[in-house]
Amino acid sequence: MKGKIGVTGASGFLGNNLVKDLANEGYNVVAFGKESERNFEHPNIEWKIMDLNNFKKEDLNGIEKLIHFAGAYNANDAFSKNVTMLKKVLEASSRSELKYFYLISTYGVFGDRKYPAEVGTPYHPLEAYAMSKVMAEEEFKKIMSSASFKGIIVRPCSLYGKYGRNFVDIIINKMKKNEEIQMVHFKNQFLHVDDFYAAIKKIIEEKNSQPEYNIEGEIITEEVLKNIFEELGIKYSLSNQIARSYWCKGIGVPLTHTVRDYLKKAKEENDI
Template sequence: MTVNSRKNVLVTGAAGFIGTHVVRELQKAQNGYDIVALDDLSGGFIENIPQGVTFIEGSVSDMNLIADLFSKYSFDYVYHLGAYAAEGLSHFIRRFNYTNNLIGSINLINEAIKAETKCFVFTSSIAVYGAIEPPMTEEKTPHPEDPYGISKLAVEMDLKAAHSMFGLNYVIFRPHNVYGEYQNLSDPYRNVIGIFMKQIFEGQPMTIFGDGEQQRAFSYVGDIIPMIAQSPMNPKALNNVFNVGADRPYTVNELAKKVANALGKPDHPTVYLPPRNEVGIAYCDHSKAKSVFGESPHTSLDDGLAKMAAWAKSATIRPLKPFTAIEVEKNMPPSWLRYLESD
């Protein structure tokens, strides 16, 4: 009797930024994975899907679709990266945020329990910590300050409950300020490096909220993807939460200069917009991840920006794609309101 040793793997958000990198890393591993790539193409692009995978266009919020996929493929592993990851905007799209990021995740968890999925890998976010004193560690009590962070923390809590009740194994990652190749350069609400690059390409000044002294540790995507992809096969990783990303924080002012230098435009201008409600300083400790996965690659910000710039110069720069289904306009930054007026 022939035993089929191949594993069915679901990657959500597979046409998006981090999702496409996970798919490619899984393909490189050559572990006998049959990959189903799910994406609704709201923020990702079909050309990001590599050859050799099964692409399904659809949303995790479609309960019937998710049930059908699990019935057909009975996934061994789930990598759930699909989300609308816009912390600041989530205040103004609350229903959409919770439907897509929370309820969509629960649809997947329900079906993973029924299919006896071996491991559910979930990309959470540094947003769960809110404004607690950095460096953030996994032992500190999260205190999210925006609906996006709240939805991510709720999924984390549900995964822990599902493990306790049903034995569903999970690995949770809290990445932060990730950048690199395949990032969406046309989203005006998130991914500040992509926003800066698009503004430079189009001859517009880089826009900075507040005084630009906010601090973040910007993380090159290639440094965190191997950990995410390999985590279900690491017994020490199971049923744990890990911060992943760069160690050193930079101010947004410093970042703007580095992005301009990476694109060969060191004198490119910046303009300052009224501040918006956001955490001032946010970066993490990664000791726990290092103890389980070992030392990961460390790409300096300058080197990572050079890699992204080389890719961005030949990437398709799409028209600005504002989010039009705003639910609450009160206290919305004026620069974002203008996108609605021009739509």
């Protein structure tokens, strides 16, 4: 049996399947979540249904590594959940015997780019969610300067998959409704959640972790997406609008899923 790992946000889009993956690979997992139909029974998983604003050092008893997913995407809750709540978890962690704390951030902290961001690129957040993640990273680094545990920041690119809410998942919802998809000019990186989990597991198993990781994905432009749409017979129209481009350099994950295959599978399974 491997060591004990804690995962916050374990009832959410990203945390839920990672909890299952870790448990299946022999880790004892403490899943910090909320009441949800996504919660499931597993012999290697202990569920703690709680408000992380009440997080205490005792909640980390026996836990060597904590992966912090918990937070919010919407602007109304971004600062209270991504910054204030993180500070409370960090304060409790600093009084515990935790050895590693993995903060899941976003490469959106680097903003719109003509060139890929690398670790060390200056922050350039363009909306409330990204700004809250910048503040979270700064708070994290400040506490790490005197913490007894090692802190690692992980910045994934845009993640898609079941229960996801990004551009790829929006496309599928429009396909189901037989709605036309409007194409804009952009360049972005997308990564399926299963490939992201593979990267996370690799990082937490490294003996000499780097302090920061950017995780790359599949580069998608409007031209690539146009070709996919035409191949699969998906309705679309072209727009002159230019969207922001978010992309980075970092860990290159072997892709077991691609946007093309994901959309093709959705089309076949839903008879779209």
